[in-house]
Amino acid sequence: xxxxxxxxxxxxxxxxxxxxxxxxxxxxxxxxxxxxxxxxxxxxxxxxxxxxxxxxxxxxxxxxxxxxxxxxxxxxxxxxxxxxxxxxxxxxxxxxxxxxxxxxxxxxxxxxxxxxxxxxxxxxxxxxxxxxxxxxxxxxxxxxxxxxxxxxxxxxxxxxxxxxxxxxxxxxx
Numbered sequence: 001x002x003x004x005x006x007x008x009x010x011x012x013x014x015x016x017x018x019x020x021x022x023x024x025x026x027x028x029x030x031x032x033x034x035x036x037x038x039x040x041x042x043x044x045x046x047x048x049x050x051x052x053x054x055x056x057x058x059x060x061x062x063x064x065x066x067x068x069x070x071x072x073x074x075x076x077x078x079x080x081x082x083x084x085x086x087x088x089x090x091x092x093x094x095x096x097x098x099x100x101x102x103x104x105x106x107x108x109x110x111x112x113x114x115x116x117x118x119x120x121x122x123x124x125x126x127x128x129x130x131x132x133x134x135x136x137x138x139x140x141x142x143x144x145x146x147x148x149x150x151x152x153x154x155x156x157x158x159x160x161x162x163x164x165x166x167x168x169x170x171x172x173x
Contacts, residue, residue, distance in 0.1 A: 001023060001024065001025055001026060001027060001028075002023050002025070003018075003021065003022075003023035027049075027050075027051065027053075027054050029044070029050060029054045029057075029058060030053075030054060030057050030058075033057070033058055033061055033062055034061060036062070038061075038062050038063060038064070039064070040064060041064045041065075041066060041139050041140075041141070042062060042064060042065055042066065043066045043068050043095065043139055044058075044065060044066070044067050044068065045068040045070060045097065045099070046068075046070060046073070046074060046077075046078075046082070046099075047067055047068075047069070047082040047087065048074050048078050048080050048081065048082050050067075050082060050083070050086075050087070051086075052086050052090070055086060055087065055090040055092060056090070059090065059091065059092070065092070065093065066093050066094075066095050066135065066138075066139040067082075067087055067092040067093065067094050067095070068094075068095045068096070068097045069081075069082060069084070069087075069094060069095070069096055069097070069112070069116065069131065070096075070097045070098060070099040070103075070104070070112065071112050071115040071116045071119070072098065072099075072103075072104045072105070072106075072111060072112060072115050073098065073099030073100075073103040073104045075115070076103045076104065077103050081116070081119055081120065084116065084120050084123055085120075085122075088123070088127060093135055093138075093139075094127065094130075094131040094135060095131050095132075095135045095136045095139055096109050096112050096113065096128065096131045096132045096136070097109075097112070098111075098112060108169075109132045110132075110160070110167055110168065110169045112132075113125075113128045113129075113132065113167060114166045114167055116128060117167075118166075129160075133146075133147050133148075133155065134147035134148055135147075137155075156171070156173060157171075157172040157173040158170065158171050158172060159172055
C-alpha cells in the first residue's frame, strides 16, 4: 500500500532495485484484482488480511471468485486465520485447501475442517463440507462429475465421524 515493510527491507538487503514499483495506496487484492480476466474462475488463497472493504470491492469487480481457506498453513505462515465471519457473511464462495507440505504437516482436508472448528467453533459444519466438496468441484469446472451425490455423478463417499471433538474420515467409495 505504501511501499514500506519487510518486503522492501528484503529487497534492499538483497540489493534488488524496486524503483519500478509504485505504491497504489490500496490493498494488494484491490490493486491486482482488476488486472485479471473476469470471465474465468479465480481462486484467492489464504486471505488472512482481507478486509470487509476488500471483499466488497472484489465481489463487485469479479463475478467468479472462490476464496480458499488453508487454516493449518495460515497458522504456520502467519499465526492467524482469515476472518471467516466476514467471508461467509459477505456471500463469498468458500473452498478448503491444504496449501502444501512446505507449510502444512499433512494434506488432509478433514484436518483443515478440524483446525477451523477448533479456532472458530461457530462455523457451521455444513458450510465447511460444501467448501470441501461442491465448491471445489465447481471452481475446477467438475461439478457435473464431482461434489454432489446425484445420479450420473462420481463424487466418492466418505463416512465422517466425530471422535473426542475432532472429525475423522473413512473412505467408502
